[in-house]
Amino acid sequence: MSAPDPAAGLLPPQATYGQLVATVSDRVQRQGPGRAWIIAFALASLMTLMLAGCITLLFVHGIGILGNNTAVVWGFPIANYVWWIGIGNAGTFISAALLLTRQPWRAAINRFAEVMTIFAVAMAGIFPILHLGRPGYAYWLTPYPNSMDLWPQWRSALVWDFASIVAYLVFSLIFWFLGLIPDMATLRDRARTRAGQVIYGVLALGWRGSARHWQLHDRLYRTLAAMALPLVVSVHSVAAMDFAASLMPGWQETIFPPYFVIGALFSGFGMVVLLAALIRQGLGLQAIITHRHFAVMGKVILAGSLGMALSYGTEWFSAWTSGEPAEREHLRFLFTGDYAPLYLAMLCCNLLVPQLLWSGRARASIVMVVAVAVVLNIGMWLERILIIWNTLSHTHLPSMRGVFMPTLWDWLILAGSLGFFAFLMLVFARILPAAAMHDLGKLLYQREQSR
Amino acid sequence: MTAPLLLAEFRDPETLLQAARRAQKAGLRGLDAHTPFPVEGLPDALELPESWLRLPMLLAGLVAAALVFVMCWYSAVVDYPLNLGSRPLNSWQTFLILAFEAGILCAALVGALAFFLGSGLPRLHHPLFAAPGFERASQDRFFLSVADPRADAARLMALLEGIDTLSIQAVPR
Secondary structure, eight states, X not given: OOOOOTTTTTSOTTOOHHHHHHHHHHHHHTSOOOHHHHHHHHHHHXXXXXXXXXXXXXXXXXXXXXXXXXXXXXXXXXXXXXXXHHHHHHHHHHHHHHHHTTOGGGTTTHXXXXXXXXXXXXXXXXXXXHHSSSGGGGGGGSOOOOTTOOOOOTTOHHHHHHHHHHHHHHHHHXXXXXXXXXXXXXXXXXXXXXXXXXXXXXXXXXXXXXXXXXXXXXXXXXXXXXXXXXXHHHHHHHHHHHHHTSOSTTSOOTTHHHHHHHHHHHHHHHHHHHHHHHHHHHHTOTTTSOHHHHHHHHHHHHHHHHHHHHHHHHHHHHHHHTOOHHHHHHHHHHHHSTXXXXXXXXXXXXXXXXXXXXXXXXXXXXXXXXXXXXXXXXHHHHHHHHHHHHHHTTOSSGGGOOOOOOOHHHHHHHHHHHHHHHHHHHHHHHHSOSSOHHHHHHHHHHHHHHO | OOOOEEEEEESSHHHHHHHHXXXXXXXXXXXXXEOSSOOTTHHHHTTOOOOOTHHXXXXXXXXXXXXXXXXXXXXXXXXXXXXXXXXXXXXXXXXXXXXXXXXXHHHHHHHHHHHXXXXXXXXXXXXXXXXXXXXXXXXXXXXXXXXXTTOOHHHHHHHTTTSOEEEEEEEOO
């Protein structure tokens, strides 16, 4: 049989099962962290401490320390929330969609993409609480029997937000941990220290690779993957409805849910590309995270950029065709108002720069794909903040208009969340296998069969 | 004491599949395999029963979604009616979002529970772990285990004649 090799360019030509396992697990079990990891970890720890300090200050002084004002009542925290949850959307989506569509390039990247999702959703979950004037009451969003006889307001998009974040986070944890169990068994069996055997042994739950267990595992994993796709779409659609379900100019468009979902996958793929490059370099996984991965993800980013262009176009067109003066003036404000330079920069980052990836040579260059990914994530952050600023700064009532000026604390909290995310990813890279070893084995078996 | 488990070791999934088919055909009972990744065709070769995971997941998801919908309806229409800009009290479209999230979440939780019940995990100790070389079952070796009181190592070896078997051992249990 000479079917095309499904693993071409994804696995080393002479790879064996044992080698693949060693490539991934030795980084965790046989090698020290290395200087770059230690420096990065120290910096990320400092930024995490800074975030804790900023949050403490915010809780003590209230949201007055942020740039939020009476016009722009939603500032950085909500933009950061939407941005992080967008990134968080991609990991589980990538893992699930590529599993269901049987893409061979899923194997090396799904694990850290799932971890990215969990951490990014956790970051996202912090922000709405930070943004509450009285964060201690965040739990009022849950329906619980209370002496006040109150119920949450089910028609509020914020209650949907809360439900979808919690559901998505718990779901992603289950999906991720289920995939991790067999790899924990591999680490248990390769551990040389007693502590390693005990810790990984407990996490492996006694996994022994039984065919019966694999059958159940596979069935559950695929079922969860099929459920993950509508869930992912629902999560960012709900975030979009925070905006779409209002009467403000620029915030009443039915395009928002799909537009936000595309934007989420777009920025999430960008983050996966960035993390793939860092993990490849940092853990020396050049053998299994290859040029082909970056080339394929470059194509996905390009498709995402075109989807964004269509969404922006629809937004502008429906504002114009509505004939509503407030909507049309909002459109004019986007291009000529206080934030026009940022808006143009955003269009440049999200629409123009990714067009570089039409070129096969650009996609073949990892540096190029990563550069585009970083630029588009800046662009997507600008989009999230501008959706808030442009509408709230330019409402129906001229006396209620005002410009947002970020404060130092706004920036520090944003930077702190990046630092905390980096901290968690660095810990992950040191204690858990960065790639799903059993999926790599399966891919190698598919190649052997095709020969 | 029950009869020992027989454990045959192979270098690759193809050989394991051959061995599994032959053992199944010979009428050996209590067959199982231990592999580092799910081998396609192995459940068929071992004639494992179809897994029943999806039905409880579906039921759990539907029940959870229905319960959440009823909760929203009850609180918004009966227990705590609130007139918000003359919107209908039973604005069922918005309740569907919460019902959907609850359904997916509950189905996933029940799926995980069913997986653990069906597989008997977590079970940190198993006699197989004492078998020398079994640690490679999670890395690069493929094992067939036979828990049939009528079989012994010699008979299994005769049965696997012509198949590239690395070792056959009896594991006390």
